[in-house]
Amino acid sequence: MQQMFSPxxxxxxxxxxxxxxxxRMKHIVAYxxxxxxxxxxxxxxxxxKPEHIKTLKDVELIPYTTKDDLRDNxxxxxxxxxxxxxxxxxxxxxxxxxxxxxGYTRKDLDNWSTCIARLLVAAGATDEDIFHVAFGYxxxxxxxxxxxxxxxxxxxxxxxxxxxxxxxxxxxxxxxATALIxxxxxxxxxxxxxxxxxxxxxxxxxxxxxxxxASTAETHQALQDLLGAFPTENYGLTEVGGPGVSGECRExxxxxxxxxxFYPEIVNxxxxxxxxxxxxxxxxxxTLVKEGMPILRYRTKDITSLTYEPCKCGRTLARMARVVGxxxxxxxxxxxxxxxxxxxxxxxxxxELGKTYEIVVDRVNYMDTIEVRVEVxxxxxxxxxxxxxxxxxxxxxxxxxxxxIDVKVxxxxxxxxxxxxxxxxxxxxxxxx
Amino acid sequence: xxxxxxxxxxxNRPGRLYKLTHALGQEGIDFVTxxxxxxxxxxxxxxxxxxxxxxxxxxxxxxxxxxxxxLIGVEVGDRPNALAEVVALMEEANMNIExxxxxxxxxxxxxxILMRVEDTDRAVQLLESKGIKLLSEKIL
Numbered sequence: 001m002q003q004m005f006s007p008x009x010x011x012x013x014x015x016x017x018x019x020x021x022x023x024r025m026k027h028i029v030a031y032x033x034x035x036x037x038x039x040x041x042x043x044x045x046x047x048x049k050p051e052h053i054k055t056l057k058d059v060e061l062i063p064y065t066t067k068d069d070l071r072d073n074x075x076x077x078x079x080x081x082x083x084x085x086x087x088x089x090x091x092x093x094x095x096x097x098x099x100x101x102x103g104y105t106r107k108d109l110d111n112w113s114t115c116i117a118r119l120l121v122a123a124g125a126t127d128e129d130i131f132h133v134a135f136g137y138x139x140x141x142x143x144x145x146x147x148x149x150x151x152x153x154x155x156x157x158x159x160x161x162x163x164x165x166x167x168x169x170x171x172x173x174x175x176x177a178t179a180l181i182x183x184x185x186x187x188x189x190x191x192x193x194x195x196x197x198x199x200x201x202x203x204x205x206x207x208x209x210x211x212x213x214a215s216t217a218e219t220h221q222a223l224q225d226l227l228g229a230f231p232t233e234n235y236g237l238t239e240v241g242g243p244g245v246s247g248e249c250r251e252x253x254x255x256x257x258x259x260x261x262f263y264p265e266i267v268n269x270x271x272x273x274x275x276x277x278x279x280x281x282x283x284x285x286x287t288l289v290k291e292g293m294p295i296l297r298y299r300t301k302d303i304t305s306l307t308y309e310p311c312k313c314g315r316t317l318a319r320m321a322r323v324v325g326x327x328x329x330x331x332x333x334x335x336x337x338x339x340x341x342x343x344x345x346x347x348x349x350x351x352e353l354g355k356t357y358e359i360v361v362d363r364v365n366y367m368d369t370i371e372v373r374v375e376v377x378x379x380x381x382x383x384x385x386x387x388x389x390x391x392x393x394x395x396x397x398x399x400x401x402x403x404x405i406d407v408k409v410x411x412x413x414x415x416x417x418x419x420x421x422x423x424x425x426x427x428x429x430x431x432x433x
Numbered sequence: 434x435x436x437x438x439x440x441x442x443x444x445n446r447p448g449r450l451y452k453l454t455h456a457l458g459q460e461g462i463d464f465v466t467x468x469x470x471x472x473x474x475x476x477x478x479x480x481x482x483x484x485x486x487x488x489x490x491x492x493x494x495x496x497x498x499x500x501x502x503x504l505i506g507v508e509v510g511d512r513p514n515a516l517a518e519v520v521a522l523m524e525e526a527n528m529n530i531e532x533x534x535x536x537x538x539x540x541x542x543x544x545x546i547l548m549r550v551e552d553t554d555r556a557v558q559l560l561e562s563k564g565i566k567l568l569s570e571k572i573l
Contacts, residue, residue: 196496379500382440382477384531384549385470411475413444415496 002250002313005121005153006114009260010315014308017259017316022056024288025263029053029062032294035080038073039296059263060274064284065298067100070239074098078293081105086292091139092238100238102141103292109148111289112244115258116149119247122256122313123209123232125179127154132177132205134186135212136162141242142212146181149244155179162186169194172203179207180229184215185424188355191226205229211236211243213424214302214323216341218348220252222355233322239298240285246320251312254319261289264318265297266306269327280305282327283320301327303339331361331429333368336405340427343372343407346398352378352391356417362430371408372399375417434557434567435503436547437485441478442498443469453478456495462488466547468534479534481547505556506568507546511537516546519565526559528552 004010012020030050032039042063043049052058070078075098079086087106091099104112125131131150135142143161150157158175160168168190172180180187187208194200208223208231220231234247235255245262246255257264263286266275275281283300287293302323310316325339332338340359347357354375362369374395381387392409399407443449450469457464467480482488485501492499509515516535523530533548545568550556560567 196494376442376498379440379498382442382498382500383502385477388442388475388477411442411444413442413449413496414498416444 003121003126004315005118009258010118010256010317012316014316018056020260021263021288024260025056025059025286026050026053028286028288028290028294029296031080032296036078036294038069038078056263059265059286059297062286062296065295067239067299067301070100071098075101076103078295079103080294081291088144089139090141090144090238090242092141099139102238102241104241105291108241108290108292111261112145112241113148113152115244115261116146117153118258119232119234119244119256120149120153120155120179120209122247122249122315123234124207124230124250125153125155125209129178129207130156130158130176131179131181132158132160132168132172132175134160134162134168134180134182134190141236141238145236145242145244146209146211150181165190165193166197169197169199169203172205173199176204178204179209180205181209181211183212183424184210184219184223184231184233185213185356185419187223187231188219188226189419191223192355195226200227203227208232209234209247214325214341216322216345216348218345219355222348235302235320235323237285237298237300237302239300240287240295241290245285249311249313249315253311254307254321256311256315256317256319257306259317261287263288264306264320266304269299275305277308278305280321280324283323303327329427331359331370331427333361333370333403333405336403338370338403338405342402343399344426346395346402347372347374350395350398352376352381353395354414356415356419357426358417359427360430361427368431369408370405371410373410373412373417375414376411377414434505434561434569435553436481436506436568438466438479438481438502438504438547438549439485439488439492440500440502441480441492442475443478444475445473450478452495453492453497456491456497457482457488460487460491462491466534466536470532502549503553504547504549505553505560507548507560508543508566508568509546511542511544515544519546519560522559522563522565523550523556526555528556528559 033050085105086103088104090102133146137143206229208229211234215233223231232248236243236245246257248255265284266281268281283302283304284297286297287295303325304320304323306318306320308318325341354377357374360371395409463483465481469476469478531549535546537544
């Protein structure tokens with residue numbers, strides 16, 4: 001059995017978990033109804049009363065909450081307590097329009113750091129680790145969220161924040177950090193840069209806890225090979241509080257959801273139907289204990305599946321699969337659904353390629369086009385021209401097999417694709433212009 | 434007996450060749466040969482520098498994908514049919530030439546041919562047995 005931060009919660013029987021969730025669900029529904037005008041209005045409109053929620057199945061009666069609801073109630077419209085009780089505000093980056101704002105009471109912050117501490121321990125961390133936190137500090141939930149989780153665990157936190165990669169590598173080396181917290185793309189970039197600087201062997205990083213964007217098995221493998229550290233992924237979103245909803249344990253067989261604090265469901269949105277264990281659909285989350293801003297059935301737009309089987313690590317908490325895509329990210333190319341993660345999976349599986357790529361979608365003469373640009377990293381390809389053409393053909397073929405459509409492939413020079421230090425943007429869709 | 438050549442992957446867009454030549458030029462690297470094979474999107478720049486090893490390090494550090502290839506160098510008389518005679522030897526032995534380039538130095542009466550073949554060792558044996566003069570890196 002592995003180490004756990006909250007063994008009493010993390011190993012409860014499924015029956016006990018369901019019991020606890022039902023009690024907390026009844027409470028949070030009544031709490032939201034009484035304190036948040038949007039929820040009262042919405043419940044009243046369909047004649048739903050909090051007391052109608054008698055079983056967890058009844059949760060299906062509650063309308064979804066969406067990102068638009070959060071935007072419409074910007075900034076504080078969904079807060080359930082007076083500002084006096086709110087001790088912290090966070091907000092999403094808000095690339096379009098107003099950001100999404102979250103308000104936290106002191107209790108919320110405490111629960112949040114507990115969630116983080118649990119996932120760090122699940123990833124293999126102890127209170128002796130030194131954590132290099134390369135998430136941005138500021139309104140973004142990632143930096144402070146992980147920061148206080150590391151402190152709660154009792155480990156050492158190095159609040160580096162984002163930017164200045166070469167300096168980060170110097171600090172990683174000099175401070176002897178044993179754990180790195182970053183987005184998967186930035187972790188990869190740090191490792192690549194450390195290699196370029198010739199200091200990769202001097203780093204002591206043994207754990208990489210990644211979040212804020214989804215990663216693939218291939219990225220994990222690439223990172224493990226390059227850095228010699230054990231990568232895990234964790235999951236969360238600003239709308240329900242930030243990172244800490246779930247995280248992988250050493251088994252890496254799905255991300256354990258902190259089910260005492262979050263109630264997950266998987267739904268098929270078009271059919272308005274809750275799906276069964278193992279079925280893939282959009283993840284909904286209800287916050288079970290949030291005081292500052294309770295959220296009911298939030299549509300995450302993330303596509304995943306759940307399993308309730310106990311894990312080999314000893315935890316009984318439900319596990320969600322790594323997010324395969326977002327309903328928002330899904331590209332429709334000539335009528336076919338394409339997730340960028342499928343393309344990443346193909347590219348990361350090829351050793352000849354660098355780890356950075358971009359996807360450009362356009363419409364030419366009323367016809368959708370998709371182009372994948374990938375960096376050439378292997379000098380062995382340069383002995384003769386045919387090898388490069390064979391590589392292009394091989395990538396095209398592999399993409400065709402996975403996506404069922406033809407993709408244009410373009411080889412580009414190493415480091416010619418822009419690296420992001422925060423959330424990485426891999427897809428440019430020119431059709432929207 | 435072989436001549437080392439550097440190969441660099443390059444996208445076919447403005448400014449790229451300048452970046453490469455400037456990176457080497459400002460470090461005092463002198464080119465002996467330079468050839469570019471291109472298609473629509475990308476090409477391979479192949480060259481021999483006076484100091485190949487230093488050139489390799491410079492480009493590697495500048496982030497280029499750079500490889501080293503061994504070529505066979507042949508010296509023939511600067512006269513009609515000289516190249517054809519060498520090519521004929523290769524053809525008779527059923528040896529495929531992947532690519533080739535040649536140059537003439539104005540103060541010499543010979544031409545130099547550099548070629549990349551699949552089986553370098555066999556080609557060297559063949560050409561030597563036929564009395565063809567092979568170049569070493571120094572002769573360049």
